[in-house]
Amino acid sequence: MKKLPLKEKISHRSFREKITPFLTAAFLFFLPTQLGRHFFFDYTFLSGVKVDYLSPTIYLTDIIVFFLVLFNLDIVIKSFDKKKLLFAAGFILINIFISPVKPVAVYRAVKICEFVCLFLIFSQSKIADKAWLKILSLSGLVQFSLAAFQLISKHSLQGPAYLFGERYLSLGIPAIAKASLFGVEILRPYGSFSHPNSLAGFYLLLYFYVSRNKKFSRFIYWKSFFLFLSTGLILMSFSKAAIITYILLNFFATVLDRKKLDCRICTLSKIIVVLLIGTIFLQAEADPLSMIKRKDFAVKSLSIFRNNLAFGIGGGNYLVGQNRFPDFSFDTINQPVHNIFLLFVSEYGIAGLIIGLIIGYKKIKKVALSNPYVLIAVFLTGMVDHYWLTLQQNFLLIPVLFGSI
Template sequence: MPHQIEYLSFSIYLSEIVLWLAIGFWLADDYKKIKLPGVFLFFLIFAGLSILWAEDRVAGYRLWLYIFEGILVFLYLTPSSSPFSRGRLGLRLGFNKITLAIKNISPKWHKHQFISGSESGGFIKVFLFSLIFVSGFAIFQFFNLGSEAFKWLGLAERGAWNLGDIVVLGEGGTSASLSAGRWLRAYGPMSHPNILGGYLAVGVLLIFNNVNNGGLCALGRKDPHCYFSLALFLFTLILTFSRSAWLALAIASAYFLFKNLGSREVRKFAMFSLILIAVLGYIFAPFITTRVKSEGYLENKSNIERVASWKEGLVVWKNNPVLGTGLGNYTIGYQVSNSQPAHNIFLLVLAELGIAGFLLYLFIWRKFWKMPSARTILLLFLVIGLFDHYLWTLYSGQMLFWLGLGLISHEN
């Protein structure tokens, strides 16, 4: 029996329960309307079959469900003009029934359309609104050097001096409040600061996309909440000290600005962002320098482990080049105590599903790239995926990937 590993454990999230309730309502009314696009269907079938030769089938089922849930969320959000429109599911019926129940409990929620996902961008409102609370908690966590555990929300205890918690070292910032020593990187409610960084980066891109589309954040609307949200997300993103999220957002934003430089609204928000980043960069310069230059023992250790994980990924793939180790079974395939997944989602897919599954996965990315509205966020996920694994291995990562693509499609 293999040792218990975080990435092989089976967990149930509240959002999963809500999602499956919606699916249940839909299936009860008309199960015959299930229609997945071929690219998704073939990938799901192959990934499901790979569980048959996986050593830990529970881990395979877990990851397969995460992928399936993510695809359902994406298809629900995809507009009729999308290349994926033929696979748009009848999930709206299920979500509407849940919305109706919420309306009966609290009419104000329905009035402000936080759930309904109407033309006012209800889905994006919910996402950004939740990120505001998450950012507030993460900022408190950073300056408090930790946070208490709260089991009902699934929050673990975090602390700058806790063994295993991820910190950043600095010699003290330009502010008197930033003393030298160990500072806990902002986790928020996530299991790793990099995951929070990914969510915040998506939030920033959604605001820019809304500005470009003349939404609530456009100049004509004069909505101060957008500036507040943008500033809050960028500030919190700095506190995660996630290099993968920083680099991904920089590249994706540069691409977005290049494509939309003619928009006065976009230029104004971009200038606001650059000024804010410059100020924050000055305040947190010692910590940022430590992360960017990879100075110190912790940073060198992180880089060495990441490169080693890439080499391990190739070893696992070479052992099972055609069919892979089976979905969700990378760490078992490597069979090293306390092994972590390769910090590259493409290597992970190659190792777990072999060359056949890898080609199907690339075909999904190719399909997404054909959607002009999805290219910016796809670049973001590409960079993150090259240096981290959570977009593939964890529920929060799978939801971020599919939800982010769905929200961008919905907005456009």
């Protein structure tokens, strides 16, 4: 292979140094959006119903990631552990081969590659701390404004919001997420996310990434502004899992903060305010059958796992397996099990779990030591929902934050 002349190498490096910060900023700003193009084929229909989870989708953020990887390809290649890469690639090929719907498994394999590349890029990212806060705050302001409008008007904004991937929302739409608070029916705001729970989980993770990261403490105004927006979005979502996690982790963070313990009144006031506000939003009544559905999903996932112990049913193929149960319904066709751990082992088996832990152990340990709140937030919300593995914004947020820690 012909080597590039020194001048061309310098020119390429110079261009990369200019374009990478722009692409990184654009990616972070548009990460909460879901503007994309779904592609539907015969295999994306289950029992005659079109299923989004099975359709290959190209999002705006995927395009930005593609160019980020393209201009940083040498960094990505150098960062790979060759032995682990071959090991993981071999497993993924086996997983694809045994999958009942192979195109879906191939698509999930591509998403895993995207996940890993993003992690490697953000591990080397040199974006300024203040720039992080500014971008997250401006993007959060868009989501906050959109969510507030949806909450107040009880329908979607549409128009320019379509460019952010806002879906059409109305209280009259079947299966729309809504709640009842003090006798008033409320449309739970989606922002530009697929579901209010996804919105809440996204900003819950960012909240604890920013609030428990000392490098952002120098920029108190931007930090406070972003934490205010994040808190508002978590509460407006009426996501019980996210709100309870928010209350619990803030409680422990406050109690364990030795500096704040010097001011007992300050500590007590913060705990009372968080509990009071959180409790008000927890009063909202959402889907009364939610826990029953989640239990049913869990039982089905355990059955799928038992039948595919070693290598799983195949990446992205969980719904195909769930649809084989005789008591399927619209919910079981469109919804995977609401637990990321059961979902993962159902699709990738024991072998996938072991390989994943071997590859990710060191980084998980580092995150646990540096910012355990981020890891705990993923764990607690992941126990009762699936969006960390299935939805674009949440799925790609993890490598961004874990890579940056």
